[in-house]
């Protein structure tokens with residue numbers, strides 16, 4: 001599982017950071033930062049939930 | 065994970081309906097899944113319609129909610145360009161306007177809202193509302209040549225459109241019947257600060273006046289007349305005066321309709337029927353009342369909760385969201401948590417109105433029920449969410465604030 005974000009789409013809601021704090025963070029302007037581009041399988045639930053709830057549809061979970 | 069594996073029908077194929085569908089599959093739902101939507105487009109996002117798409121910064125491909133491969137992976141039947149026209153809950157069937165009947169074992173209604181019109185609003189070229197992709201593309205095109213724009217309604221939507229149009233060089237007048245834009249939701253003082261922001265950027269803000277009539281030349285609008293008699297010439301007019309839930313198709317269904325579909329904290333409207341998103345007025349245990357929320361994040365979260373309820377039934381948690389909302393006005397972001405409407409008091413606890421950077425708390429009874437930040441770093445604002453989630457008492461929230469500025473309304 002690989003994470004991609006479309007940062008210019010991010011609306012700085014912080015939803016992903018609340019759900020998956022080990023995978024996502026925000027910079028000083030609130031824009032999403034990916035902390036872990038290849039999260040462990042154990043993070044799948046929270047990562048998929050972050051992508052689903054992101055109000056900007058800016059998070060993509062890619063299966064290689 | 066096992067669970068329900070019957071037939072699920074979702075009416076409304078947008079943010080909330082899609083969240084239901086995706087969460088069902090993530091929860092292991094193996095049954096048949098159908099989404100009916102009256103728009104011809106695959107699910108797309110609405111917030112950019114009054115922001116990046118309107119300004120021309122984004123092209124229309126960028127507002128798609130999912131890539132086509134992700135939609136295919138859902139293994140759902142998308143019935144697009146088809147409106148639901150009626151429901152027979154007893155038989156477990158939805159009728160479409162083309163006469164088709166679709167059976168279900170669980171039905172999710174996520175039909176959203178549509179823009180309200182002014183009483184007696186004529187059908188003239190140049191009068192716009194803003195809800196769909198087409199609405200945004202049409203206005204965006206017009207703004208390229210529109211010299212004079214009148215925006216009727218100073219809510220978040222009207223204010224955003226005014227800001228974008230100013231940025232594109234139109235002369236903009238914003239007309240709001242309340243004493244200040246956004247005053248009904250945010251209180252007068254905060255609303256005045258937003259009015260000042262717009263005035264500083266060159267918007268002509270007229271408050272305390274309504275639109276009495278439209279002026280036309282043939283089939284084209286050429287202006288509006290205000291309740292005080294002033295005539296404002298306009299190349300285009302945007303009407304952004306709120307919205308109404310799309311529930312007419314359920315009129316004879318027997319479902320409880322009162323400003324949306326009334327449902328409990330599990331979004332159950334009736335047996336096997338759920339509501340989700342802007343159309344739903346669900347009981348929120350955090351505020352102890354039924355509230356209908358028109359926020360993008362809430363639409364997705366509520367859809368996820370509906371899917372979990374369908375899959376887990378009694379084992380699902382009640383849905384107690386802290387509503388979150390953002391709005392972009394020029395280069396400033398407004399962010400809010402909670403339920404700001406119907407507040408008793410507002411206190412500014414950080415920053416100040418001058419310069420438009422402040423943090424305000426909203427009180428109802430003895431609790432903090434809302435938090436609003438303007439022009440502040442998002443991370444600072446997110447820390448305030450817990451005030452609502454933990455139902456913090458007003459006095460304890462203000463305890464450590466050195467000099468809160470309390471504005472009565």
Ligand SMILES: Cc1cc2nc3c(=O)[nH]c(=O)nc-3n(C[C@H](O)[C@H](O)[C@H](O)COP(=O)(O)OP(=O)(O)OC[C@H]3O[C@@H](n4cnc5c(N)ncnc54)[C@H](O)[C@@H]3O)c2cc1C
Pocket residue numbers: 075076077078079080081100101102103109110111112113114146147148149174175176177194195196221310313340341342343357358359360361363388389390391392
């Ligand atoms: C211009 C604009 C800007 C916004 N900006 C923000 C923002 O900055 N921040 C924020 O938090 N929120 C914002 N919102 C609100 C947010 O977009 C909504 O909360 C969200 O779209 C709600 O999703 P929904 O799926 O419940 O409803 P909708 O998105 O309205 O989707 C309902 C769908 O059902 C369809 N439908 C209706 N009736 C039928 C029928 N009978 N049969 C079949 N289909 C039907 C509709 O056509 C529509 O496609 C904005 C909304 C708009 C319009």
Ligand code: SF4
Pocket residue numbers: 005009010011012013014015016017024026030031032050053054055056057058059
């Ligand atoms: S959830 Fe989406 S919009 Fe919100 S901070 Fe994360 S990436 Fe940005």
